[in-house]
Amino acid sequence: MIERTPVLDFITQTILVLSLVALLMPLWVVFVAASHDYQTVNQVPMPLWPGSHLFENLSAAWAAGNFDRVMLNSVIVAVGVTAGKICIAALSAFSIVYFSYRLRMLLFWLIFITLMLPLEVRIVPTYAVAANALGPFEAILNAIGISIRLPEWNLLNSYSGLILPLVATATGTFLYRQFFMTIPDELAEAAKMDGSGPLRFFFEVLLPLSKTNMAALATIMFVWSWNQYLWPLLIVTDHANYATATMQLQKVVPGPLFGAPPIWNTAMAANLIVLTPPVLVTILLQRWFVRGLISTDK
Amino acid sequence: MEKRVTFSNTWLAAALILPQMLLVFVFFYWPTGEALYWAFTLERPFGGGNEWVGLYNFEGVFGDPKYWSSVRVSMIFAIAATVLSLVIAVLMALFVDRRLPGHQVYKFTFFLPYALAAPAVGLAFRFIFSPDAGFVSAINQFFPGLWNPALDGFDALLLIILAQAWSLVGYNFIFFLAALQSIPRTMSEAGAMDGAGVMRRMWDLQLPLITPTLFFLIVINITDSFVNSFGIVDITTGGGPARATDLMVYKIYTDGFQGKDYSLAAAQSIVLMVLIVALTFIQFRFIERRVHYT
Structure with missing residues (x-):
């Protein structure tokens, strides 16, 4: 540092350590709660040192929450959403940046405005759409005079229902667009001169260049989609087959605050199971996570 | 803005952007339109389509004291959680940015809370603050009945505010630290040469320089408190006791899916949507234009 300030340094370190502990x-x-038996965990105040029952609590919670199936579902959904978001974002940004057609700015704004419509404010109608995903098209065709009955495509209780509504991404498209704008024009010129078409240019020049971006976006989107709660809760009624990990947290505690006290040690073990994957991802891929966070802004 | 070199295959361009546009149309624009439609109509009791009722649903929403109490609770929740997490995060970022020995540790750990799902945060806080187990209930041994979020609305609201603030601290910290680290070191050194101590430099130099980040985070935090709080409320209080924690999103959910009143829920969604759009608009217009110091 620039100057010597022993007292202030001591205060700084103390506050930092305290806030780290609090955090x-x-x-x-x-x-700790996940590692004690039922009696110990209900002591007030609870012991601060882990006990010896961690693994039996974990296995009890694992069985109670049907986590064999549920973890698989969550992985499928999180990977599906992440991969889908990246593909769709890269493709649409490529179309907007590297092609010249009249509608492209309008389309870009149409995508961008969806930032203002988070899922939570449109849950009720989105749920209705998910019950029949082809409904909007049928309504439009009927409105313009083509009387047709499209087959019903019900997204409730399906992986596509869990994944598709979460895949559309304004931030991802925006991120890719910004990145493509920074790529020098000479690259595209050279590619064209060498006779490469747009697709070849996309796959062999743009994608390899955007690996860093992709990694950052992927970590952040994985954590985000793993942590989705409200949407899976709505769209899944067949809990045995399609429940995701976060949904199970609602099962391990009886109703909100009232009624019988929860069995805290298994509830916390279930919580530990659910929160471990995203925490691991952020720790292991920390560099990408932070970069993705700052560049997507949301 | 424009690329000098572009490809001219319009059909290919359309095919590339089509998947995104389909998703955006089906899951964003259509539902939003439908919410508008439902907000101004009522379903006929014996089927046969919807009936246009004008502002009837909005009158129902705004004439309901329960709705206003939900708005009030949401405001308190959003402002308290935002202020709390921003103040803690900015203090931590300022101190970490002093780069004393060990500061790397904090960079790696402070953002961990952000990785947790809202219901996971809610469950952890419900345990820690539960009236008959965990830690905080210890004060009930000395003052019986002092802390009980299951019965006392204030306690319940405090519980979800703390949970939300905790889950946002890490996110805010990352942004503050990135902003602080982008300030040139020479500026701090010049300040020190002129005799400004550490605290003085923080107050008069670093804080003014990170105001754009601060304003950006205020908007993001408030939006997040309005929108993402569902998981916390659902796991901890379920809107109770006596609606003391009935946040707007949670009320939409209960009215729409448990009360099955789509029109009422749609009208509330529209109000919330207007609010979010206004906040986003402020973020894009006001903040990016007015607060600019570099």
Whole structure:
């Protein structure tokens, strides 16, 4: 540092250590509570040191929450949403940046405005659409005079229902667009001169260049889609087959705050199971995660 | 803005953007339109389509004291959680940016809360703050009945505010730290040469320089508190006790899916949508134009 300030340095370090403890406390409590038996976990105040029942609590929670199936579902959904978002974002940004047609700015704004319509504010009608995803097309065709009955495509209780509504991405498209804008024109010129078509240019020049972007976007989107809660809760009624990990948290505690007290040690073990994958991803891929966070802004 | 070199195959361009446009149309624009339609109509009791009722649903929403209490609770929740998490995050970022020994540790750990799903945060906080287990209930041994979020609305609201603030601190911290680190070191050094101490430099130099980030985060945090709080409320309080934590999104959910009143829920969605659009608009227009110091 620039100057010597021993007292202030001491205060700084103390505050930082205290806030670190406060910040990690809830995570530690989840872990500790998951490692005690029923009697110990209900003591007030609860012990601060882990006990010896971690694995039996974990296996009890694993069985109670049907996590064999549920973890698989969550992985499928998170990977599906992440991959879908990246593909769609890269393709549409490519179309907007590297082709010249009249509608492209309008289309870009149509995508961008969806930022203002988060899922939570349109849950009720989105749910209705998901019950019959071809409904909008049928209504439009009927409105312009073509009387037709499209087959019903019900997205409730299906992987496509869990994945598709979450795939459309304004931030991803925006990120890719910004990135493509920074790529020098000479690259496209050279590719054209060498006789490469747009697709070849996309796959052999743009995609390899955007690996960093892709990694950053992928980490952030994986965590985001793993943590989705409201949408799966609505669209899944067949809990045995399509429940996702976060949904199971609602099952391990009886109703909101009232009624019988939850069995805290298995509830916390279930919480530990659910929160471990995203936490691991952020720790292991930390560099990408932070970069993705700052560049997507949301 | 424009690329000098472009490809001219319009059909290919259309095919590339088609998947995104289909998703956006089916899952964003159509539902939004439908919400508007439902907000101004009522379903006939014996079927046969919807009936145009004008502002009837909005009158129902705005004439309902329960709705206003939900708005009030949402405001308190959003503002309190935002202020709390921003203040803690900016303090931590300022101190970490002093780069004393060990500061790398904080960079790697402070953002962890952000990785947790809202219901996971809710469940952890519900345990820690539960009236008959965990930690906080220890004060009930000395003052019986002092802390009980299951019965006391204030306690319940405090519980979800703390949970939301905790889950946002890490996110805010990352942005503040990135902003602080983009300030040239020479500026701090010049300040020090002129005799400004550490605290003085923080207050008069670093804080003014990160105001754009601060304003950006205020909007993001408030929007997040309005929108993403569902998971926390659903796991901890379920809107109770006596609607003390009935946030707007949660009310839409209960009215729409448990009360099955689509028109009422749609009208509330429209109000919330207007609010979010206004916030986003402020973020894009006002903040990016007015607050610019570099």
